[in-house]
Amino acid sequence: xxxxxxxxxxxxxxxxxxxxxxxxxxxxxxxxxxxxxxxxxxxxxxxxxxxxxxxxxxxxxxxxxxxxxxxxxxxxxxxxxxxxxxxxxxxxxxxxxxxxxxxxxxxxxxxxxxxxxxxxxxxxxxxxxxxxxxxxxxxxxxxxxxxxxxxxxxxxxxxxxxxxxxxxxxxxxxxxxxxxxxxxxxxxxxxxxxxxxxxxxxxxxxxxxxxxxxxxxxxxxxxxxxxxxxxxxxxxxxxxxxxxxxxxxxxxxxxxxxxxxxxxxxxxxxxxxxxxxxxxxxxxxxxxxxxxxxxxxxxxxxx
Amino acid sequence: xxxxxxxxxxxxxxxxxxxxxxxxxxxxxxxxxxxxxxxxxxxxxxxxxxxxxxxxxxxxxxxxxxxxxxxxxxxxxxxxxxxxxxxxxxxxxxxxxxxxxxxxxxxxxxxxxxxxxxxxxxxxxxxxxxxxxxxxxxxxxxxxxxxxxxxxxxxxxxxxxxxxxxxxxxxxxxxxxxxxxxxxxxxxxxxxxxxxxxxxxxxxxxxxxxxxxxxxxxxxxxxxxxxxxxxxxxxxxxxxxxxxxxxxxxxxxxxxxxxxxxxxxxxxxxxxxxxxxxxxxxxxxx
Amino acid sequence: xxxxxxxxxxxxxxxxxxxxxxxxxxxxxxxxxxxxxxxxxxxxxxxxxxxxxxxxxxxxxxxxxxxxxxxxxxxxxxxxxxxxxxxxxxxxxxxxxxxxxxxxxxxxxxxxxxxxxxxxxxxxxxxxxxxxxxxxxxxxxxxxxxxxxxxxxxxxxxxxxxxxxxxxxxxxxxxxxxxxxxxxxxxxxxxxxxxxxxxxxxxxxxxxxxxxxxxxxxxxxxxxxxxxxxxxxxxxxxxxxxxxxx
Ligand SMILES: Nc1ncnc2c1ncn2[C@@H]1O[C@H](COP(=O)(O)OP(=O)(O)OP(=O)(O)O)[C@@H](O)[C@H]1O
Ligand SMILES: Nc1ncnc2c1ncn2[C@@H]1O[C@H](COP(=O)(O)OP(=O)(O)OP(=O)(O)O)[C@@H](O)[C@H]1O
Ligand SMILES: [Mg+2]
Ligand SMILES: [Mg+2]
Numbered sequence: 157x158x159x160x161x162x163x164x165x166x167x168x169x170x171x172x173x174x175x176x177x178x179x180x181x182x183x184x185x186x187x188x189x190x191x192x193x194x195x196x197x198x199x200x201x202x203x204x205x206x207x208x209x210x211x212x213x214x215x216x217x218x219x220x221x222x223x224x225x226x227x228x229x230x231x232x233x234x235x236x237x238x239x240x241x242x243x244x245x246x247x248x249x250x251x252x253x254x255x256x257x258x259x260x261x262x263x264x265x266x267x268x269x270x271x272x273x274x275x276x277x278x279x280x281x282x283x284x285x286x287x288x289x290x291x292x293x294x295x296x297x298x299x300x301x302x303x304x305x306x307x308x309x310x311x312x313x314x315x316x317x318x319x320x321x322x323x324x325x326x327x328x329x330x331x332x333x334x335x336x337x338x339x340x341x342x343x344x345x346x347x348x349x350x351x352x353x354x355x356x357x358x359x360x361x362x363x364x365x366x367x368x369x370x371x372x373x374x375x376x377x378x379x380x381x382x383x384x385x386x387x388x389x390x391x392x393x394x395x396x397x398x399x400x401x402x403x404x405x406x407x408x409x410x411x412x413x414x415x416x417x418x419x420x421x422x423x424x425x426x427x428x429x430x431x432x433x434x435x436x437x438x439x440x441x442x443x444x445x446x447x448x449x450x451x452x453x454x455x456x457x458x459x
Numbered sequence: 460x461x462x463x464x465x466x467x468x469x470x471x472x473x474x475x476x477x478x479x480x481x482x483x484x485x486x487x488x489x490x491x492x493x494x495x496x497x498x499x500x501x502x503x504x505x506x507x508x509x510x511x512x513x514x515x516x517x518x519x520x521x522x523x524x525x526x527x528x529x530x531x532x533x534x535x536x537x538x539x540x541x542x543x544x545x546x547x548x549x550x551x552x553x554x555x556x557x558x559x560x561x562x563x564x565x566x567x568x569x570x571x572x573x574x575x576x577x578x579x580x581x582x583x584x585x586x587x588x589x590x591x592x593x594x595x596x597x598x599x600x601x602x603x604x605x606x607x608x609x610x611x612x613x614x615x616x617x618x619x620x621x622x623x624x625x626x627x628x629x630x631x632x633x634x635x636x637x638x639x640x641x642x643x644x645x646x647x648x649x650x651x652x653x654x655x656x657x658x659x660x661x662x663x664x665x666x667x668x669x670x671x672x673x674x675x676x677x678x679x680x681x682x683x684x685x686x687x688x689x690x691x692x693x694x695x696x697x698x699x700x701x702x703x704x705x706x707x708x709x710x711x712x713x714x715x716x717x718x719x720x721x722x723x724x725x726x727x728x729x730x731x732x733x734x735x736x737x738x739x740x741x742x743x744x745x
Numbered sequence: 746x747x748x749x750x751x752x753x754x755x756x757x758x759x760x761x762x763x764x765x766x767x768x769x770x771x772x773x774x775x776x777x778x779x780x781x782x783x784x785x786x787x788x789x790x791x792x793x794x795x796x797x798x799x800x801x802x803x804x805x806x807x808x809x810x811x812x813x814x815x816x817x818x819x820x821x822x823x824x825x826x827x828x829x830x831x832x833x834x835x836x837x838x839x840x841x842x843x844x845x846x847x848x849x850x851x852x853x854x855x856x857x858x859x860x861x862x863x864x865x866x867x868x869x870x871x872x873x874x875x876x877x878x879x880x881x882x883x884x885x886x887x888x889x890x891x892x893x894x895x896x897x898x899x900x901x902x903x904x905x906x907x908x909x910x911x912x913x914x915x916x917x918x919x920x921x922x923x924x925x926x927x928x929x930x931x932x933x934x935x936x937x938x939x940x941x942x943x944x945x946x947x948x949x950x951x952x953x954x955x956x957x958x959x960x961x962x963x964x965x966x967x968x969x970x971x972x973x974x975x976x977x978x979x980x981x982x983x984x985x986x987x988x989x990x991x
Contacts (some may be wrong), residue, residue, distance in 0.1 A: 171877045175846060178880035345564040348612035350838035353801050354898065357830055358855040359822045368851075372842045502887050502917045557836055579813035601788070601961075605763060613758065616833050616911065617787025617944070643833070645916050646989035647982075648787045672917035715922035717951035719974060719990060725921035725929070726951070 157327045186452050196448020202441035210257040217251035221408045223373070230424045240430045244416060249430050252408035256431065260438060263324055263393045264386055270328035272378050275335025280366050280374060283343025294340070301334040306395055313401045320409070323402035327392050331385065335378055342374045376453035383446030387439030394435055410435050462745070464634055464666040465491040465513070471649070472690075473507045474705040475520050483508045484743040486689035489743025491634065495657070496743075497677035497698060500687035501712065501729070506670045507556055509687070510636045513668075514547050531633070549579070552632040554623050554640045556670075561623060562611040569607030572626055579630040594625040599651045616643040625654060628659070634666040635659070642673070653680050667715075674713055678702060683743075691740040708735055746813060746831040748906055748938045749798070750774040756790070756797045764979060767793040768961040770807075775906075780932065780939040782949035783977035784844060784986065785959030791942040795908045798940075799830050811906070826856060829899035830908040833942075834915055835891035839883040843896050846879045847868070849901060856902040868897040889920030896927070909941040913948065925952060950974065958983040 158413025168185070172178035190196060209216060218237065225246035233241050240249040282293040300308070312326035346352060347370075355369055396402035398418075403409030405416070411430040417428030472484035484505040489496070498506050512523045512538045515535065528535040535546065547553075555561045563571055572591040576582065582590065588607075596602035598621040611619060620643050627635060635656065657680075659665040671677050677684055678701040686694040686709050694706040704710060711729040756768040768790040775781040783791045798809060800820045809816040811827060820903060832838035839848060849865045858864055861959060869875060872893040883891055890907040897905060912928070913921040923949065943949050949956050950973055958966045958980065966980040978984045 169978070172880040175880070178844060178846070181880075182882075341565060347566075350832040350834060351840045353796075354830075354832060354838050355840075355851070356801065357799055357825055357904070358852045358898075359825050360855055369840060373840075500917075502889060557834075602765070605765065608763060615792060616914075617790045619786070639915075643911065643944070645785065645986070646946075647985055650989060674918065677810050693825050712918050715918050717925065717947045719947045719950045721950075722951065722974070727928050728922050728926065729919040 157426065190448055190452045193448040193451055195444045196451075198447065199441040199444030199446075200439060203445060206257055206438060206441070207261065208263050209254055213254050213258060217248075217254040219248035219251040221247060221251040221255045222406055223247065230420065230427065232424075233426050241424075241426050243413070243427050244420065244424075248408075249413075252413060253410070253431060253434050254411045256408040256413065256434070258392060259320065259403060259407065260393075260435075263320070263327075264390065265391050266324045267328050267331060267393075268382055268386065271331035272335050272382050274328070275332040276339050276371065276374060276378060278332070279336035279339025279341075279344045280359075280370050283340040284347055284362065284366055284370060290340075295337075297333045297336050300330065301337075303330075305330045306392060309392060309396060310399070310401065313396060318401045318404060320403045320407070323393055323396045326396070327389055330392075331389060334385075335381065336397075338377060338381060339374045343370055344376060346370055346373055380450040380453060383442050383449055386442035386446075390435055390439055390442075443458055463490050463492055464531060466527065466529045466744070467491075467513065468528075470509065470512055470525040470528065471523070472505070472512050472517055473522045473524070475522070482690055484512060486740045487687075487690075487692055487743075488740065489685055489692070489695075490745050491666045491668060492745060493660065493666055494683065495660055495667045495669055495681040495698075496669065496680035497684040498668065498670045498687060499672060499674055499677050499684060499712070501672070503689075504687040505690040506687055507638050508667060508690075509696045510553060510638050510670055513636065514551055514553055515543055516553070518548070533681040548630050548632070550632055551634040551636065552630060553636040554620075554627045554638055556638040562619065564611050567608055567610055568614070568622055572607075572622070572629070575626050576629050591625075594629065595622070597655060598622070598625045599648055600625075617645070617648065620644060621648070621652060624655075628655070631663070632665065634668070636668045636670070638670045640669075641670070641676070642671070649676070674701060674716065683745075689736040691738070691742055693735060693738065693741060695741050695743045706735075707732065746777060747774045747810075748777045748779070748812060749940065750808075750810045751794070751798075752808045754797060754805060754809065756793050756802050756805045757832065758802070758804065762825065766962055767802075768797065768805075769958075771957075773957050773962050773964060773967060775938060775940055775983075778932075778936050778938055779955065780941060782956030783940065783942045783952035783959060784944060784946060784949050786954055786961065786982075789959040790962045791959055792910050795830060795910050795940065795942060798908060799828060800824075822843045825904075826902045827904055828906045828908065829902060829904040830913050831892070831895050831899050831910060833910040835888050835895055836915065838895050839891055841883055844880050844882050845874075845886075848894060848898055852898050852901045858901075864901070866899060871900065871931070872897045883903075887920075889924065890918050892916060893925055893927070896924075896931075900931070903935075904937070906938045906940065909939060911942055911944065914944065916976060921948070928952065946973070958986065 167181055169181060172181050227246065229244055229246040230241055231238050231242040235241055238248050243249055278293050278297065282290045308330045309326040313322050316325065317323040334410055352365060352369060355365060393402055394414065397409045397411030399413040400415065403412050405412060413431040414428045421428050468488045470484055470487045472534055474481045474483060487509055488541055498509065500506050508517065509519055513528055515523055515623065517523050524537055530546065530550065535543065538546065569591060572594065573587045576587045576590055586738065591607065592603050595672060600618060600621055614622065620640060624640055641652055656667055660667050669677065669681055679696050681698040684696055684698050684701055685692050686706065688708050690742060694709055696704055714727045715729055717726055751774065752772045753766055754767065756769040758765045758767060771794060771953060783794065785791055793802055797805045818950050846865060849868055850861050853861045865879065866876065869879060874890065874893050878886065878890065886894065913924050916924065932939060941949065941952060951968055955967065955969045956973065957964045960982045966978060966983045968978060974986050978987055
């Protein structure tokens, strides 16, 4: 007990003794204020659970998600050995959901990497350099923004061919423009501030200013936006799956599962509802997490 | 006896922190009539927090507590957030300490003033534009037409302050809380800005709370002065008697000013006495 | 020899109808080791002169020389080893996400120093902050403490000329006294040259040897501090300033 007490004191020290100590201490304080937000912790909990489920899918799923059993198709909820029932080909829905978590995570991770980074690059360069560069980059952004997201994604997938990777690419391509806008707006307000002038006076070049001084200030609002958008991205991926343009059967992608279940929605409602609930839960988790992160990261709310 | 506009009794502002509760304002009481009330004190003494608390503008996790904050008999502490919004701006305006943070950095000054004007008056765009120009000229901004088209970062330090003041006067408030409104202004422009406020107090009977760290200015401009130290009022005096103030803290503040007529090698630095923060708050009620 | 000479300096912003001539034909010089004040009306171009010297205001004409060498359109790295600036607003001049250690460390790194740790420690001591503050973030510092960090940052490359833009106008009087004392000590110890902007004549009178009075982009008068104390100003605006300051 005494050991943990001193550890806590060390972490919360008013005057850190070294650079590393200061970093760890700052992280710990951020974690403390995040932890006091119950809803955000629920969101985080669900997502951690999702990662765990995806990692341990082979151990957790009671059946093989691809094995069909036509004799036992459309079994209702609570059937022996199939808690969530089976789908139109007699596959166990629970197992498919568990394996589907992997696909969902894959999509989320890729989009979360590509879209904000592209947006951040375009937005900060455009905002900081200004002039022609700004005009050109922002017109391109506007063109992307002018199309409804799903329509644009559809067009991309149609051009690139159906499949999960192309769906991710298409979604990322349609998701970056809002991030570029946010990053640019932030950059515009930061660019003319005194602390940027001050670092210029130390002889810092544009590359250093953008990466070390502007990015850290944009990233927090981007992270919040991305987590809040994740729900939309999962839905878009599911939408593409639903339209048959994302993950291809027999892959257990949640959107594709809804699409399959749709045909029997009136008589066998659970086939479409279970993956729908899964999408809903994960989207909600991301939203809760995003709200919590906003409280921790947003410098305006802090201070 | 003057009529009382605002009556604040036993005001506390608390910030729960990891190392216990920090009291930024500790049991402050005062009243405001149709007068110019100055609040002075060193940095961190709770001047801004007192001003913000009156408008219930303390950001969470800060907490405001008070026996009462009554605006002409109506207790602001009991109002809902919605009613409070009507009070802010309409009846009590506040000029914030940091003008550049209070202005929207990506909107032109003109658009911001016009928007504020039309929020409070039903006027056509053209009328609002002309009125805004007038406002800027009133706070002695020279090329007002250019300033209307400019963005906040293109303003000098003092111009930003004057723009904020112009905006806060638009709704014609009963009480104006001005937080360091002239700290970046030279004496001549400062005079003009003070004259505007003075006129509002004299002619329209506005109540003014003037927060400042400039003791000479407050002694000159205000009617009464509250001197704050670590969240409490340590002394209340008539402004013209400020230079005869008795509290060692007030004396220390006065002595640390550089003076043109009495040059010195080194300026005196305030020596703080822990007892000052223990003494009970003096009431600033009339 | 003069540290800084400015002759016929014009600075403007924007173009066409939005053009502002912020500084018009400013001429003055600052001697080695001197402390020179710039006072004047709000918006008269005081900050702009400092920004033009450091290259933060790109549109200018006229001549400026530093230690006898003309200042060109582009400032080489060595320039910033000689000239540093402290900004008007201590609340805006520190990066909100960088700790004091990061601010000073990066500055030292950019100027090519090797013994960064030791220098950060020394700088903090020099401005009277001490090690306690090394890992704090700006929002954990008061206005006066922030201004000390800004001064430490400006001292890091060991400059000869320090441009001070209203170093105390955002601070209360007791902190102002501390900062002014600190600046006076630093000048004594290191033989620094100051070019200091202020709108407060008594501050300039306390700190400076000579001063220029500005109005509407022009320097209307250059006085020394003896004349200032004797209220010996000729131009109407300077007289007005003086009278209002008593
Ligand atoms: N969010 C917060 N959490 C904890 N303490 C806070 C917070 N905000 C302000 N304070 C503290 O409240 C005290 C009063 O602050 P306030 O802004 O009223 O000072 P002030 O008198 O206006 O000073 P200045 O002249 O520098 O503006 C300060 O000590 C400050 O550190
Ligand atoms: N980036 C900019 N773009 C356009 N105009 C500018 C810019 N910076 C300054 N100006 C203009 O230049 C003029 C002089 O500004 P400056 O900041 O030098 O004034 P100052 O003398 O420092 O005033 P203060 O005492 O109020 O700080 C002002 O009219 C201002 O609007
Ligand atoms: Mg304040
Ligand atoms: Mg200025």
